[in-house]
Amino acid sequence: MSATAEAPAIQRVSGWRKALGKARSNPTTLVGAVICLVILLAAILAPWIAPHDPAEQDIISRLAPPGGEYPLGTDQFGRDILSRLLWGAQISLTVSLGAIAVACVIGGSIGMVSGYIGGRFDLFVMQVMDVLLSFPSLILGLIVVALLGPDLVNLVVAIALTAIAPFARIARAPTLALKERAFVEAGHALGYSHLRIIFRHILPNILPEVMVMASLWMATAVRVEASLSFIGLGVKPPTPTWGGMTRDGFENILDSPWLAIFPGMAILLLVLGLNMVGDGLRDATDPKLRNE
Amino acid sequence: MSEPLLSVQGLRKHFVQRKGFPRPRTVIVRAVEDVSFTIAPGEAFGLVGESGCGKSTAARALLRLIEPDAGQVTYRGQDVRSARGSALKALRRKMQIVFQDPYSSLDPRQTIGSALMEPMRVHGIATGRDARDRAAALLEEVGLPPGALDRLPHEFSGGQRQRIGIARALTLEPELIVADEPVSALDVSVQAQVLLLLKQLRERRGLSFLFVSHDLSVVRWFCDRVAVMYLGRIVEEGPSGRVLADPLHPYAKMLREASPVPDPAQRGVLPRIVGEIPSAANPPPGCPFHPRCAQAMPVCSTTAPRWTSAAGGGGVACHLHG
Amino acid sequence: MIWFVAKRLLAAVPTLLAVLTVVFIIVRIVPGDPALVILGDQATAEAAAALRTRLGLDQPMWVQYWTFVSNALTGNFGASLVTGRPILEEVGAVLPHTIDLTLASMVLGVVVGVPVGIWAALHRNRAIDVAARLLSLLGLSFPVFVSGIYLLLLFGLHWRLFPVIGNADLSDFGDRLHKVVLPAVALGLTMAAYITRVTRSAMLHSLGEDYIRTARAKGVPWRRVVWVHGLRNASLPVVTVVGLYVGILIGNSVLTEIVFNRPGLGKIIVGALNQRDYAMLQGLMVIYCFLIVVVNLVTDLLYGVMDPRVKQA
Numbered sequence: 007m008s009a010t011a012e013a014p015a016i017q018r019v020s021g022w023r024k025a026l027g028k029a030r031s032n033p034t035t036l037v038g039a040v041i042c043l044v045i046l047l048a049a050i051l052a053p054w055i056a057p058h059d060p061a062e063q064d065i066i067s068r069l070a071p072p073g074g075e076y077p078l079g080t081d082q083f084g085r086d087i088l089s090r091l092l093w094g095a096q097i098s099l100t101v102s103l104g105a106i107a108v109a110c111v112i113g114g115s116i117g118m119v120s121g122y123i124g125g126r127f128d129l130f131v132m133q134v135m136d137v138l139l140s141f142p143s144l145i146l147g148l149i150v151v152a153l154l155g156p157d158l159v160n161l162v163v164a165i166a167l168t169a170i171a172p173f174a175r176i177a178r179a180p181t182l183a184l185k186e187r188a189f190v191e192a193g194h195a196l197g198y199s200h201l202r203i204i205f206r207h208i209l210p211n212i213l214p215e216v217m218v219m220a221s222l223w224m225a226t227a228v229r230v231e232a233s234l235s236f237i238g239l240g241v242k243p244p245t246p247t248w249g250g251m252t253r254d255g256f257e258n259i260l261d262s263p264w265l266a267i268f269p270g271m272a273i274l275l276l277v278l279g280l281n282m283v284g285d286g287l288r289d290a291t292d293p294k295l296r297n298e
Numbered sequence: 299m300s301e302p303l304l305s306v307q308g309l310r311k312h313f314v315q316r317k318g319f320p321r322p323r324t325v326i327v328r329a330v331e332d333v334s335f336t337i338a339p340g341e342a343f344g345l346v347g348e349s350g351c352g353k354s355t356a357a358r359a360l361l362r363l364i365e366p367d368a369g370q371v372t373y374r375g376q377d378v379r380s381a382r383g384s385a386l387k388a389l390r391r392k393m394q395i396v397f398q399d400p401y402s403s404l405d406p407r408q409t410i411g412s413a414l415m416e417p418m419r420v421h422g423i424a425t426g427r428d429a430r431d432r433a434a435a436l437l438e439e440v441g442l443p444p445g446a447l448d449r450l451p452h453e454f455s456g457g458q459r460q461r462i463g464i465a466r467a468l469t470l471e472p473e474l475i476v477a478d479e480p481v482s483a484l485d486v487s488v489q490a491q492v493l494l495l496l497k498q499l500r501e502r503r504g505l506s507f508l509f510v511s512h513d514l515s516v517v518r519w520f521c522d523r524v525a526v527m528y529l530g531r532i533v534e535e536g537p538s539g540r541v542l543a544d545p546l547h548p549y550a551k552m553l554r555e556a557s558p559v560p561d562p563a564q565r566g567v568l569p570r571i572v573g574e575i576p577s578a579a580n581p582p583p584g585c586p587f588h589p590r591c592a593q594a595m596p597v598c599s600t601t602a603p604r605w606t607s608a609a610g611g612g613g614v615a616c617h618l619h620g
Numbered sequence: 621m622i623w624f625v626a627k628r629l630l631a632a633v634p635t636l637l638a639v640l641t642v643v644f645i646i647v648r649i650v651p652g653d654p655a656l657v658i659l660g661d662q663a664t665a666e667a668a669a670a671l672r673t674r675l676g677l678d679q680p681m682w683v684q685y686w687t688f689v690s691n692a693l694t695g696n697f698g699a700s701l702v703t704g705r706p707i708l709e710e711v712g713a714v715l716p717h718t719i720d721l722t723l724a725s726m727v728l729g730v731v732v733g734v735p736v737g738i739w740a741a742l743h744r745n746r747a748i749d750v751a752a753r754l755l756s757l758l759g760l761s762f763p764v765f766v767s768g769i770y771l772l773l774l775f776g777l778h779w780r781l782f783p784v785i786g787n788a789d790l791s792d793f794g795d796r797l798h799k800v801v802l803p804a805v806a807l808g809l810t811m812a813a814y815i816t817r818v819t820r821s822a823m824l825h826s827l828g829e830d831y832i833r834t835a836r837a838k839g840v841p842w843r844r845v846v847w848v849h850g851l852r853n854a855s856l857p858v859v860t861v862v863g864l865y866v867g868i869l870i871g872n873s874v875l876t877e878i879v880f881n882r883p884g885l886g887k888i889i890v891g892a893l894n895q896r897d898y899a900m901l902q903g904l905m906v907i908y909c910f911l912i913v914v915v916n917l918v919t920d921l922l923y924g925v926m927d928p929r930v931k932q933a
């Protein structure tokens with residue numbers, strides 16, 4: 007065996023760096039990143055840049071069309087749509103970031119530990135994950151929120167629950183391969199605990215895959231949160247949520263269509279931005295998909 | 299002989315595989331059937347045999363990297379197989395391993411410095427500045443610059459990585475190093491340097507070695523004693539000069555004839571196929587070597603040969619010498 | 621082959637049982653006494669107790685579990701607590717609407733997604749390909765209720781091409797078709813986007829394969845090579861995607877039915893949630909999950925039939 011045999015081992019590491027560079031030079035990813043960044047800034051800066059209090063009701067100018075004092079119009083209570091959209095970004099991002107973080111940590115740990123232990127235990131765990139996957143995700147979210155009651159934490163739990171199984175799968179597959187590598191055995195020989203090997207040595211190596219998955223699932227999480235809010239199972243009013251605003255707007259669609267158009271657009275933009283970033287990252291890290 | 303450092307008696311490891319559907323067949327791979335040997339303090343003991351004869355499995359089993367099925371392993375009189383928790387951890391300090399493949403034996407995302415300091419931290423040997431100094435000293439000892447501390451494995455060549463692997467094995471200041479074909483994955487041009495390094499370390503630190511190889515000339519150069527393994531068993535054992543120059547067992551003879559050149563620059567590696575190698579999943583009855591043995595007798599295919607002491611130390615398992 | 625089918629069938633059994641168990645547990649955690657939900661707060665204690673007996677709620681847990689599982693496995697999903705009608709009957713009444721919608725959107729997804737995906741692959745990295753990729757990304761990003769509302773605004777309210785209310789007369793095929801168009805486009809958009817991407821990538825793979833080059837070298841017309849060989853290879857991943865997509869489709873159909881005010885399974889489940897009709901909820905979840913398990917099984921089997929390599933695995 008000659009030195010050329012080292013190729014796979016090396017590519018993994020520098021591949022991740024190259025991938026980031028590649029993703030950066032991809033216009034789609036760049037545009038997506040800009041969209042996400044703008045929305046993130048809007049959410050963080052909402053208290054300062056929102057022209058009105060999102061809950062402030064202007065009885066005189068109810069259902070005002072876009073323009074003038076209310077750039078995007080007002081809703082049926084005379085609340086400023088633009089301000090509500092800016093504040094609503096907070097809910098969207100908090101819920102989806104929280105849900106993906108929870109799913110990532112729990113699902114990722116389940117996948118790693120299951121793959122690491124292997125054998126019957128692994129088969130059993132994966133069977134359980136299959137069961138979780140057999141539930142249509144929106145329906146599962148719907149039922150969990152309905153059971154627990156609609157608030158921010160429960161939304162996070164419900165959405166996280168639908169994403170745990172996919173994260174477990176994405177973490178397990180590379181773990182199965184990594185645990186056969188000699189450096190894991192070296193860890194045993196050096197007296198490392200299993201937990202140390204899993205979290206200090208396997209985790210850093212599967213992180214790229216999991217992070218790409220996370221960026222792709224962020225988009226799904228935003229969509230599910232918006233969908234639940236649209237059904238009426240989102241964070242309770244008067245807190246502005248994009249899905250809830252779309253729902254309110256939908257009820258006035260005949261005379262004030264902008265009420266539904268703008269929040270719908272906001273959801274679309276955020277999901278699109280996240281998808282663009284995730285797509286670029288995946289193309290750049292998955293050698294099979296590169297340039298395809 | 300004084301009290302041995304390591305003693306292995308009747309070591310056995312079978313792999314059970316289930317294949318097929320709907321009626322899975324259970325295939326038992328008898329990777330290590332019956333292996334016994336001892337290593338004295340400061341001694342280098344060689345284990346040679348064709349690829350697949352169970353050398354690595356034996357090495358991993360005695361280190362408890364996989365659990366042996368049977369047998370006794372004692373280190374300085376302490377039972378290795380029953381060690382748990384902190385006792386096992388303490389034993390790990392004393393016995394270290396250098397792997398064959400330097401490309402997979404280092405965590406690709408861990409810097410060299412971190413890889414060398416982590417064992418010290420885990421075993422409470424050194425932390426912080428002290429650990430870093432020790433790591434740098436170890437790198438120097440294996441012939442790498444201290445600047446290597448902050449780099450990742452992929453920045454190094456195979457030979458350099460193997461040096462790092464050796465340095466990592468030394469972090470815990472072990473007494474015994476199990477080297478599982480430590481140079482066979484390296485370019486021929488760097489093999490000699492790494493072997494030389496191991497020999498220097500052995501002399502400087504008074505290390506004992508279990509040196510696994512399929513390369514007879516390397517074993518002759520490095521080891522005091524050697525055991526020849528065939529299909530999970532040791533068929534001959536003794537001082538390496540005697541066993542490799544004048545083997546008793548027909549299999550050992552065959553190995554020797556296949557690599558007659560003592561010059562390390564031209565040494566031959568064992569031919570992988572000399573006759574059909576029987577499967578470890580289905581070993582033949584009697585002497586496991588009889589299907590390939592030129593001197594096989596009728597008794598060989600029915601009765602397993604007993605272990606017989608040989609003149610000048612060691613022994614052999616063959617009906618010719620029973 | 622028979623063994624392959626048997627193995628997959630066998631593997632689905634524990635999944636089904638586990639799904640049933642999870643549903644059973646979820647529904648038992650719903651707060652509130654079902655008997656009081658049905659009878660109202662003013663119900664007398666005797667009436668409530670009688671109803672509990674009739675529903676089997678006074679039985680020990682494991683008896684309830686056993687009854688539930690054996691009923692579910694024999695196709696008996698119980699009766700709605702609100703209307704008292706068997707769940708299968710309630711479901712059957714709206715099923716044609718749901719099937720119309722699902723089938724129409726699937727057909728749309730395949731009819732749009734496959735050709736566009738092939739087309740994009742053939743023009744890799746050219747303007748057409750870039751446009752197809754961006755558009756599919758956009759389609760993928762549309763929450764179905766947003767695309768539904770936009771379609772409704774444009775085609776229903778602005779141009780008045782399609783009806784706004786979706787409750788079709790089931791005996792009138794034209795009416796059904798007319799009313800399913802907008803919802804099916806909304807629902808099929810995501811599907812088409814998915815299929816475009818998968819087809820494109822599968823095509824790119826198979827275009828690089830040797831036999832395509834061989835066929836070309838032998839003088840088989842390029843169009844024929846692409847459509848016959850390419851399509852055959854692309855069909856495998858498309859089948860997988862359709863299978864994977866069923867879960868999303870179910871969720872999205874709930875939203876579509878709300879936006880277009882169509883009767884259907886989604887409407888029923890939201891109603892059951894609001895009315896705490898836990899028997900209905902339980903039955904619907906079982907039906908949904910069975911559906912997903914069965915679809916997964918079928919795609920699995922199709923995969924095995926289409927790709928002989930799988931059978932050995």
Ligand SMILES: Nc1ncnc2c1ncn2[C@@H]1O[C@H](COP(=O)(O)OP(=O)(O)O)[C@@H](O)[C@H]1O
Binds near residue numbers: 315329578
């Ligand atoms: N984890 C395992 N599972 C099943 N079989 C194994 C495993 N490890 C090794 N073997 C088998 O055991 C035999 C001995 O392998 P090994 O110890 O690696 O041989 P060597 O190191 O002498 O080349 C081989 O037949 C190999 O296929």
Ligand code: SF4
Binds near residue numbers: 618
């Ligand atoms: S015992 Fe018989 S078969 Fe085995 S090595 Fe000796 S002579 Fe050959």
Ligand SMILES: [Mg+2]
Binds near residue numbers: 350478
């Ligand atoms: Mg080996």
